[in-house]
Amino acid sequence: MTTMFVTYPGDASTRFDREYYVGVHLPLVRTAWEPHGLLSATAFFPAGSVEGTVALAVCEFRDDAAVDAALGSPQSNAVMADIVNFTDSTPARRRC
Numbered sequence: 859m860t861t862m863f864v865t866y867p868g869d870a871s872t873r874f875d876r877e878y879y880v881g882v883h884l885p886l887v888r889t890a891w892e893p894h895g896l897l898s899a900t901a902f903f904p905a906g907s908v909e910g911t912v913a914l915a916v917c918e919f920r921d922d923a924a925v926d927a928a929l930g931s932p933q934s935n936a937v938m939a940d941i942v943n944f945t946d947s948t949p950a951r952r953r954c
Contacts, residue, residue: 890933895924
């Protein structure tokens, strides 16, 4: 299994709509990437005392090839285009 972490850097002044992220964006991610091997996608929101990160997504994939297939799929364009609808932060991806 391969885990991809998506972090959204920021602070108290960073725009991040948690309700939109959980209710709209994560379902979009699941719809777009499950056919390519996404097993789960979960969001975490650090407490106010954690500076530097406003949100973290944990996406579990079948393997590295599944991550590559999902990110390279045409459906991934909609996932990336949706980011401006909930934040002005630029996400960073890292896989483990």
